[in-house]
Amino acid sequence: MTAAEALEEVRLRGAVEVDWLGATTEGRPDFAAAELLDRQGVPSCHVWRVPESKVPPHLSATQALRRWQDGACAMCSARPERLLVDHCHRTGLIRGLLCASCNTAEGLRDAPPFVAYRSRPPAVLLGVEEQYxxxxxxxxxxxxxxxxxxxxxxxxxxxxxxxxxxxxxxxx
Incomplete structure (x- = not known):
C-alpha cells in the first residue's frame, strides 16, 4: 500500500465513523447536569444518544467506546485528560470508559447510579464486546x-x- 492509498483509507474510515456517530455526541449533559442525574440514580451515559447503526467493523470495542464517549466519563460526564477502561472483574468484559474518580468509586459502591451503570454499561449500549x-x-x-x-x-x-x-x- 502506498502512502497515498493509506491516507485515502484513513480518510474513508474517518468518514464512516462520522456517519456512524452522527449527532450522538451533541447535547450531552455537562458535569453539573450529570450530578443531578446521579442523584436520581442515572449514570450520564444512559441519557446519551446511541448511534442507530452498528459499529464500523474496523473499530475495536474500545475504539468505538472512545469515539462515542468523546472524552467524557460514562458516569459523570467529566472530561479529564484521560479515561480509564472499566471492566467487569468476574467476566473480564470491558464495560466503558470512566474518569479515575468514578472508576475507583465504581468498584467500591453499590449506589443506584453504579448499579444502573453495571447493568447497562456503554459497551452494552453500543452492542460491542471485548475482553480486557x-x-x-x-x-x-x-x-x-x-x-x-x-x-x-x-x-x-x-x-x-x-x-x-x-x-x-x-x-x-
Whole structure:
C-alpha cells in the first residue's frame, strides 16, 4: 500500500465513523447536569444518544467506546485528560470508559447510579464486546485464543481488597 492509498483509507474510515456517530455526541449533559442525574440514580451515559447503526467493523470495542464517549466519563460526564477502561472483574468484559474518580468509586459502591451503570454499561449500549486484560488481571488467553478466568488470581485479589472495600462502604 502506498502512502497515498493509506491516507485515502484513513480518510474513508474517518468518514464512516462520522456517519456512524452522527449527532450522538451533541447535547450531552455537562458535569453539573450529570450530578443531578446521579442523584436520581442515572449514570450520564444512559441519557446519551446511541448511534442507530452498528459499529464500523474496523473499530475495536474500545475504539468505538472512545469515539462515542468523546472524552467524557460514562458516569459523570467529566472530561479529564484521560479515561480509564472499566471492566467487569468476574467476566473480564470491558464495560466503558470512566474518569479515575468514578472508576475507583465504581468498584467500591453499590449506589443506584453504579448499579444502573453495571447493568447497562456503554459497551452494552453500543452492542460491542471485548475482553480486557491479561493473566495479571485474572484473565489469560488459551491456545485457541479464548479468554479464560484465572480464578485463583481473582479470588486472591478479592480477598486482599475486601477489607478495604468494606471500609469504604461503611461495613467495617
Amino acid at each position: 486484560g491479561s493473566a495479571w488481571d485474572g484473565f489469560a488467553r488459551t491456545s485457541t485464543g479464548q479468554a479464560e478466568r484465572n480464578v485463583a488470581h481473582v479470588d486472591a485479589a478479592e480477598a486482599l481488597f475486601s477489607g478495604i472495600r468494606d471500609r469504604f462502604r461503611g461495613d467495617a
